[in-house]
Amino acid sequence: MRVKMSWKKTGRYYLEIMMLSTRYFDQALDVGEKLLKNGIIRLSIEIFSKIIAYSKKSNAAKDKIIEICLANKEHQFPLQIYEQSIRENSSNYDIIYKAALIYLETGDQEKALDYFLDVDSHIRGHVDAKFRIAKIYLKMQKNIQADDYLNQVLRIDPNHQETIELRKEIW
Numbered sequence: 001m002r003v004k005m006s007w008k009k010t011g012r013y014y015l016e017i018m019m020l021s022t023r024y025f026d027q028a029l030d031v032g033e034k035l036l037k038n039g040i041i042r043l044s045i046e047i048f049s050k051i052i053a054y055s056k057k058s059n060a061a062k063d064k065i066i067e068i069c070l071a072n073k074e075h076q077f078p079l080q081i082y083e084q085s086i087r088e089n090s091s092n093y094d095i096i097y098k099a100a101l102i103y104l105e106t107g108d109q110e111k112a113l114d115y116f117l118d119v120d121s122h123i124r125g126h127v128d129a130k131f132r133i134a135k136i137y138l139k140m141q142k143n144i145q146a147d148d149y150l151n152q153v154l155r156i157d158p159n160h161q162e163t164i165e166l167r168k169e170i171w
Helices: 002-020 025-037 043-055 058-071 077-088 094-104 107-120 127-139 143-157 161-170
Strands: none
Touching: 002 043, 025 043, 025 058, 025 077, 043 058, 043 077, 043 127, 058 077, 077 094, 094 127, 107 127, 127 143, 127 161, 143 161
């Protein structure tokens, strides 16, 4: 309990410091990560949000924060970041793909499928998106659609071992 209180104090101090100077962003990032590890999620997210808002290297900061959050099983904040990025640039299929992966990890297969299908419709040779679509269709017991996507993967990469194994399971 005492450790949690001292981390909360440290986090609040860093929030104040960041309003005065951007010099301590690296330390604030470390504090945010430690807060997250100690289960003080809200304060950690506040610090991360400030870093993103005030950072001149916003994309690098976002990437590092997303990496920290995902490593600590925090999915909501990275999804918020990705959703905002998608609203700002709906043709960034790399971001859409990454968001789909997180949705898949959180168990929201429908949202993941929508995003994977969007990536697939714009980047025809995206083997991993096609493979993940097939796996989702299999879980939904839509074997014909799954088989179609597995065939597409095999046309692009005839030696894709995971696809070969998955096809054996279907038929």
